[in-house]
Amino acid sequence: MGKKIAIYGAGTIGACQATLTSGNGYSTVVIGHSEEGLSRCRNTMLQNWNDLIAQKLATAANRRAAMDLVTITNDVSALRDCDIVFEAVSEDVNIKQRVYSIITEVCGRDIIVVSTTSSIDAAILAEKIENPARFLIAHPFQPVHMLPLVEVVRHTETSEETLNQVCTLLKDLNRQVVMLNRSVPGFLVNRFAQALFRESIYLIEQGITTAADIDRAIKYAVGMRYASIGLLEYYDAVGFELERAIALNVYPDLCDTKSIQKTTLVGIASGRTGQKAGQGLYDWSEKDEDDFRYRKQAPYFEGVRQWHMPE
Structure with missing residues (x-):
């Protein structure tokens, strides 16, 4: 493969990102902090591999070969020979x-640094790095090694070379890339999700339906529909005239609160x-944890067959 990848951050995102890169044959360094965190990172990676093996998507030999490509350490000097560093630390600008x-x-100022942030503006982070031309955001989704989408967010100083190198790597990792030319809060997917969350909590608080029935509606209509055709393909298929008529009926009744809702505040x-x-x-005491973890990953199993697994 040639490139050596680093992930700075040994949490869940870092561990799953490392599963993806090493699982595609890339030499990978994970930089963590505490010995407990490093151990947890390794265990998470092994659990990821065990899940793939259970589904006959990988073998024990693949797991051994991939883990042999990974260095998990708190010694930052291990970054020295890396080509790209994915930053996956806390959502705190100062950190x-x-x-x-x-x-x-x-590594020097010419190293490409890619943040996995889900919420911080690319322009704000670019101000915090010595060479902003070599910086952008590539926001993945949990579970990072399974879910194929990555939101790439550039800023005004991101160089075309940086953009091309990062996108080339992501595509070699069989990621589906969507591009944002500048940051907006929530990027794309989290904006869509927050709209759905807000409306769902509103409907529960109004006594209209339950969490279980909302999830049933999503799983067996919304999710299935837009998994096979896109949201806006569907909009075009319905047609602007009918969508206008629906919007005139629905828009006035949609939740438009700008405040955190009572259900969330009372829960906190x-x-x-x-879940935790x-x-x-x-x-969650009534739910099977292993079954939930399986269902989180199940839609993405087929994509793992496209990995370039080491043997």
Whole structure:
């Protein structure tokens, strides 16, 4: 493959990004902080491989060969020979700036740095790095090694060479790339998601339906429909006249609150904050954790067959 990839950050995103790169034959360095974090990163990667092996998408030999390509360390000098560094640390501008300084100090100012941020403006981050021409955002989605979409966000100083090198790598990793010429809050997918979340919480709070029925509607209509044809292909297929008529009926009744909704605030105050807390919109004690992890990955299994796995 030639290129040596680094991931600065040993959390879930970093571990799954490293699973993807090493699983496609790239020598990969993961920079973490604590020994506990490094161990957790390795265990996450092994769990990713075990899931693939269970689905007969990989073998134990693939797992061994891929893990042999990975260095997981807190020694930043391991960055020295890398060609591209993916930054996957906390969503804190100051922390990211410190990481960019470390990367530049070790690798020089010509190293390509790619942030995986899901929320920070590319122009803001570009101000925090010594050579902004060599910087852009490539925002992946969980689980990062499985879900193929990456939102690439450039800023006014991103060079064409940087853009081309990053997109070439992503496409070699069998990623589907969407391009944003500048940042907007939430980029594309999280903007769509927040609109759906807001409307869903509103409908629950109004007593109109339940979380389970909303999820059923998404899984068996919205998700299936737009997985086979695009959202805007569907809009064109319906036609502007009918869509106008629907919009005139629906737009006035849509939730348009600019505030965090009561369900979320009460959940935070009471500790019922979702899956990790055991309770959120669902009682997670009634759900099978392994089944949920399988269902999160299942739509993407076929894409793994396109990996260039080491043996």
